[in-house]
Amino acid sequence: MKYDIIFVGGGQAGVFGAYEAIKMNPKAKILVLDKGKMLKQRVCPKEKTGVCAKCPICAIIYGVSGAGAYSDSKFNMDYRVGGDLHTIINKNIVNDVINYVVGIYKEFGFDEKPSGLEYNTIMDSIKKRCIENNVQLVDTPTMHLGTDGSRELYSRLLEYLIKAGVEFVVERDLEKFIIEKKVIKGVIVKNKTKLEEYYSDNIVVAVGRSGAMQLKGICVDQKIKFENGAIDLGVRAEIPDIVMKDINENFYEAKMIYHTSYYNDKMRTFCSNPSGFIAIEKHSDDVILANGHAYKDKKSKNTNLALLCTKTFTHPFNQPFEYATSIAKMTSMLTGGKILVQSYGDLKCGKRSTDVTLSRLNIIPTTDDYVAGDIALACPKRILDNIIEFIEVHDKITPGFASSDLLLYFPEIKFRSTRININEKMETNIKGLYAAGDGSGYGSGLNIAAVMGILAVRSINEKQ
Ligand SMILES: Cc1cc2nc3c(=O)[nH]c(=O)nc-3n(C[C@H](O)[C@H](O)[C@H](O)COP(=O)(O)OP(=O)(O)OC[C@H]3O[C@@H](n4cnc5c(N)ncnc54)[C@H](O)[C@@H]3O)c2cc1C
Known part of the structure; x- marks a missing residue:
């Protein structure tokens, strides 16, 4: 037929x-x-x-x-x-x-009223802090x-x-x-x-x-x-809701774009899930990626959001897909086929996270499906530098963001290259x-x- x-x-x-x-x-x-x-x-x-x-x-x-x-x-x-x-x-x-x-x-x-349509004083002050820190706030109405x-x-x-x-x-x-x-x-x-x-x-x-x-x-x-297009590579960050309260309650999601000072690479927040859960995307046995979602009724005490670096490559390199996939495979090799998690505190000190170091934090991860380790072993330096700079900038807009209680799940990749x-x-x-x-x-x-x-x-x- x-x-x-x-x-x-x-x-x-x-x-x-x-x-x-x-x-x-x-x-x-x-x-x-x-x-x-x-x-x-x-x-x-x-x-x-x-x-x-x-x-x-x-x-x-x-x-x-x-x-x-x-x-x-x-x-x-x-x-x-x-x-x-x-x-x-x-x-x-x-x-x-x-x-x-x-x-x-x-x-x-x-049929629900979208969030982000009208600004109040809290939203005004968040936007002001974005302006002060060279962050573009893309404030679009969102249905959830x-x-x-x-x-x-x-x-x-x-x-x-x-x-x-x-x-x-x-x-x-x-x-x-x-x-x-x-x-x-x-x-x-x-x-x-x-x-x-x-x-x-x-x-x-x-x-x-x-x-x-x-x-x-x-x-x-x-x-x-x-x-060949760009790749989006970064981490899925998870942080207690109380740190993100102002953004969550007023914007639901605040989409921020920032160009890093050293490399001038584009960093952005993406897909923020207040009171959400970490999700795992399995593309193949050794390409396992972090993501996140949130239910309307079932709630956790954490917010998760992606911190992504958009990277384009120049001639003669023409395999961005394969590049991103190799990073996912290398992570999977380190973890035995799981996503890797590290607390921001451990990352800054240059130590791997372990179940013991994670258990000392205030945050309880919303998934068990990870191996605690060291993101620096799998993530290219340029991307990691960008992620760290973006976290520090985010902290000026959302105080408490760059704390040890920030968990970073690696890798999050958007394959649209x-x-x-x-x-x-x-x-x-x-x-x-x-x-x-x-x-x-x-x-x-x-x-x-x-x-x-x-x-x-x-x-x-x-x-x-
Ligand atoms: C956990 C998670 C959370 C997300 N949260 C949001 C969000 O809050 N807001 C938002 O805007 N976006 C979100 N996204 C992204 C959003 O889901 C996608 O942008 C959207 O689904 C893209 O639609 P699509 O039709 O292009 O692809 P998809 O919805 O992915 O559909 C592709 C389809 O193609 C099929 N397919 C794949 N390969 C083959 C093949 N070889 N042969 C036949 N069929 C094939 C798949 O089974 C699938 O049904 C999220 C994604 C994930 C994974």
Whole structure:
């Protein structure tokens, strides 16, 4: 059977794209292929045991609804956060579609007042301290669903899509595209050991960060044009809520950008989770990354947030992906396949952390799934210097941040270093092949992933 549109990857971009496709044309034959399972079958054993079971396909990042299903689902209502799509299309279009997505969230039962809309005196003084310390505060309104709330929303959305006739075929791994004379004809996926072919003149590839490395290989083999982009590498920091109280209660999340004084590298805070939990992302047996999330109802006493360094490389180096992966592998070698944690106090003294040194702190980690050690053995000096400088600057805005009670989980990496060449229609150099979301290299958040999925579908509909 030939489909009108196939989505490869049923994450945020794929699901919102499928919604738009069926809304624009209720008779359209829409297929969503995904490497993971359907949402209901996506169960992370760690939720019960507290320890990563090293599943061959990690339920946190793979499966229908994508990485968003286990994310805190802070939905940023502004083009400046969540990706760089505004570098190829007008920022007003991006914001219009973000508002359209907010409408879909409302349609499926999520309707809460966003935080960060109005400033009070505490917010004013936080912003003033940012200005005094050369930190840019990107203050965008944010909706917060929580990990539990986001699963509810996806459940309702998927139920609607299935009733509307959208087909989901899961546990299918993208093998390659069927391309004839630079025109897309279909896609080949692996079902365990068997290869299957699905046909369409319109394919939206939206495999997220989890599929980005594999997609890069396919782009090389099938001459789909791409460029090497930046990598985002750093730590997931965890600190008692009381230190972050003013930011948490007033902004929920304060997105800060800072350029370091020595290297002039860009550092940013990302994905802050008040009263949240550390999450583990398993990309492969030896690529295990730190992340974080927060529930709407279940609360911890700690806030976690990423401190990331955005690094671009210059000629002749062209393997940022492999570089970041090697760092993750080296960490995994030191820890025997876990994330590494060190207290900021130990890092500054040049000693490894141990379970004993961690037990002397006020903070209790929200995961057991780590090995205490020395980040300096795995993290390049330049990145580590940047992280330390950023922590010290953050301390001037949030007193107490640079304390020994700051735990640093390493590595946190955002794999979006392959930037596929797409035009304003989200179309690649292969006619009919569109790229959306984190895997395209233009997205890094739920808002932009949904916008790209929707814009790809609108472009497809325009030509029909
Ligand atoms: C723990 C965590 C917390 C986060 N918190 C936030 C947050 O609060 N706010 C925010 O804006 N963003 C957050 N993010 C990021 C956000 O989830 C992503 O930006 C968003 O999901 C990207 O959407 P996407 O559709 O591009 O990719 P994804 O949602 O990752 O979906 C990609 C899909 O492709 C599938 N896939 C992968 N490889 C293949 C393959 N080879 N073949 C077939 N299918 C494949 C996957 O199974 C998945 O379903 C978080 C991410 C994580 C992991």
